Amino acid sequence: MKFIIQRDKLLQSVQDVLKAVSTRTTIPILTGIKLVTSEEGVTLTGSDSDISIESFIPSEEDGTINVEVIQPGSVVLQARFFSEIIKKLPMDTVEIEVGSHNMTVIRSGKSEFNLNGLDAEEYPLLPQIEEENVFRISADLIKNIIRQTVFAVSTSETRPILTGVNWQLENSELICTATDSHRLALRKAKVESDNNLSCNVVIPGKSLSELSKILDDTNELIDIVVTENQVLFKAKNILFFSRLLDGNYPDTSRLIPSESKTTITVTTKDFLQAIDRASLLAREGRNNVVKFNTFETGLLEISSNSPEVGKVVEQVQSTSVDGEELKISFSAKYMMDALKALEGTEIVVNFTGAMRPFVIKALNDDNMLQLILPVRTY
Structure with a gap:
C-alpha cells in the first residue's frame, strides 16, 4: 500500500475515529486504527466494539485532490502513536507506504517514521446493517x-x-x-x-x-x-x-405531573446566576442543596446554609407567581444543568408540593422539559 495525502484531511479523520478507540480493551488490535485505500480514497476505522466510527476521505472533492493512491492496500496502525505523529508532521502532505510484514513508513518533508503495523484482515468487521428503518x-x-x-x-x-x-x-x-x-x-x-x-x-x-x-x-x-x-x-x-x-x-x-399547585415564571439568566451563587456555600456532603421559598409579592428567595462555612440568602424578582406559597429544597447542580439545557430567556416552573417532582420548561415551548426530584431538608 502506498499513498500521498493532505495532512489536515488525514488528521481530521484520525481525530474522528480516535473517539471510538479504547486503550482498555481485551482485543489488542482494537487499540489501532485501520486504514484501507482504494482508487476512490482512504477509509479509516476505529472501534471499541461498543462504538465504531468509519471516516472516508475521497481522492477528489470539489475539484481538489485530497489523496493520490499509488498502490491500494490496508494496514492497522497503533492509534496513539499514529495520531501524535500525524499531528506533529512538518509539511502539508504525508506519504504512507506499507512494506513487508506490515512495516509502515510515514514521510513528510525531512521527517520519516517507521511504525510496526498489524494485518488489517484480523480487524473485526463492522456490523452489516440492513437499511430498512x-x-x-x-x-x-x-x-x-x-x-x-x-x-x-x-x-x-x-x-x-x-x-x-x-x-x-x-x-x-x-x-x-x-x-x-x-x-x-x-x-x-x-x-x-x-x-x-x-x-x-x-x-x-x-x-x-x-x-x-x-x-x-x-x-x-x-x-x-x-x-x-x-x-x-x-x-x-x-x-x-x-x-x-x-x-x-x-x-x-407517569413521573411527569399534570397539575401544579405553584407556578412561577422567571428570567432564566437571573435565576441561574442566583442558584450558582447560592451553591458556592452549599455543603458538598449535603449534595449541593439549596433552599427555595416563594412569596405572594412575587419575590423568590434562594438560600444555602453550611454551618462550617456560612450562609447565603438572595432574592430574585419573578415575572409571576401563581398558587400556594412554597418551601422546597433541591440540588443546585441539577437545577443549573436543567436551566442550561433549556432555550429561551424565561422559564416556567410548575411545583406540585414540597416533596413532589417539579417541572421546568422554557416559556411557550412544549418541545422540552426538565424534571427534578426535591431533597428533604425541612
Missing part, C-alpha cells in the same frame, strides 16, 4: 437533542438501562428521554421518516456524547438506521455505529 434529522438538531438530554443519564451501572437515552419514534415525532431516577430530561422533535417508521431504542449516553463531538453544526441531514441491537448515524463521509442497550426503558410518562 431509516429516519433523518439535521446534524445541528441532533447535537441540540444530545446536549439537552445526555447530562441526565445515570452514571451508575446498577441499572445499566438508565446509562442510555431512550429514543422513541412514532408518527414522525421523536421523543428523547434521559433519567438517573433523581431528574429527567425530555426533548421532542419532528423528523423525516420512511414509511411511517416507529421504533423504541436506548442509545448509550457515552455513544451520543462522542457522536456530538464529531458532527458539524450544519443543517445537513443525517440518516439514522435502527436495527435490533445497533444504531447507525450516516453523515456525509462518516459512519457512526453504536450498540443499543438491552432491556426495557422505564415508563417515565
